[in-house]
Amino acid sequence: MTDDVRNIVLGVIAAGVSATLGWFTRSYLWRRRLRRKQAFFGLPENSECLLVVNRDPGTDGAVHRHDVFALLELSSIVKDCSAHVQILSHDVGRQGYGEHAEFCVGGPGSNRRTAAHLATLLPGVRINTDPEPGEDRAAFQLGSERYRLETGVAEYVLLARLTGSQDSRPVFLFCGQRAIANQAATRYLARNHEKLARKHRAHSFVLLLKVVNSQAYGPDVVEVIGDVTRTAQTPPPPAPDPETD
Numbered sequence: 001m002t003d004d005v006r007n008i009v010l011g012v013i014a015a016g017v018s019a020t021l022g023w024f025t026r027s028y029l030w031r032r033r034l035r036r037k038q039a040f041f042g043l044p045e046n047s048e049c050l051l052v053v054n055r056d057p058g059t060d061g062a063v064h065r066h067d068v069f070a071l072l073e074l075s076s077i078v079k080d081c082s083a084h085v086q087i088l089s090h091d092v093g094r095q096g097y098g099e100h101a102e103f104c105v106g107g108p109g110s111n112r113r114t115a116a117h118l119a120t121l122l123p124g125v126r127i128n129t130d131p132e133p134g135e136d137r138a139a140f141q142l143g144s145e146r147y148r149l150e151t152g153v154a155e156y157v158l159l160a161r162l163t164g165s166q167d168s169r170p171v172f173l174f175c176g177q178r179a180i181a182n183q184a185a186t187r188y189l190a191r192n193h194e195k196l197a198r199k200h201r202a203h204s205f206v207l208l209l210k211v212v213n214s215q216a217y218g219p220d221v222v223e224v225i226g227d228v229t230r231t232a233q234t235p236p237p238p239a240p241d242p243e244t245d
């Protein structure tokens with residue numbers, strides 16, 4: 001074997017080894033990223049999860065188109081994790097939480113299960129569900145702060161990951177003042193889940209997001225107002241008894 005042939009053979013072998021190592025490295029990193037994603041969403045391979053669908057209160061039981069888009073975002077996450085989804089209407093999902101991962105779309109005015117989760121897991125959140133028009137319609141009350149809806153200009157949404165215990169599967173809430181805010185929250189989660197997983201790990205969190213100028217930008221421009229986990233999980237002080245005044 002001449003030197004030229006030997007060099008060609010060694011070059012081919014080196015290229016093959018490099019390609020194999022590169023493939024194994026990419027495969028390892030991809031699998032590690034997938035495992036982290038599955039852990040964050042509580043969706044191990046072939047597991048079941050619940051997708052709780054709300055109803056647009058202004059229609060005869062229809063789902064708002066922005067909520068449909070939100071459901072599609074969530075379905076893509078479930079598919080990426082190689083899990084399976086069970087779709088439930090908000091008014092028939094009478095079961096506990098923690099056994100399966102759950103994604104709950106819509107505020108308490110359109111989703112009874114969201115209302116139940118807020119009362120049980122986030123007692124510090126107050127949301128005005130009065131259907132009559134007014135400046136406080138759909139307003140969020142968090143501690144001493146109130147966040148009012150400005151349709152098409154500033155719309156707020158709570159994005160929460162909640163766990164009842166260390167071994168329970170998480171409940172994700174997308175509780176917006178309007179359907180487009182629900183979609184904005186699901187899109188924000190899909191884009192930022194790796195950052196959120198690094199920051200919060202397996203712990204519960206509640207973020208208050210603001211959808212900016214949705215009449216021009218749709219659900220794409222979102223500001224993080226803050227992490228309101230402590231406030232949302234703290235029950236408000238009892239109202240004073242008027243008979244003691």
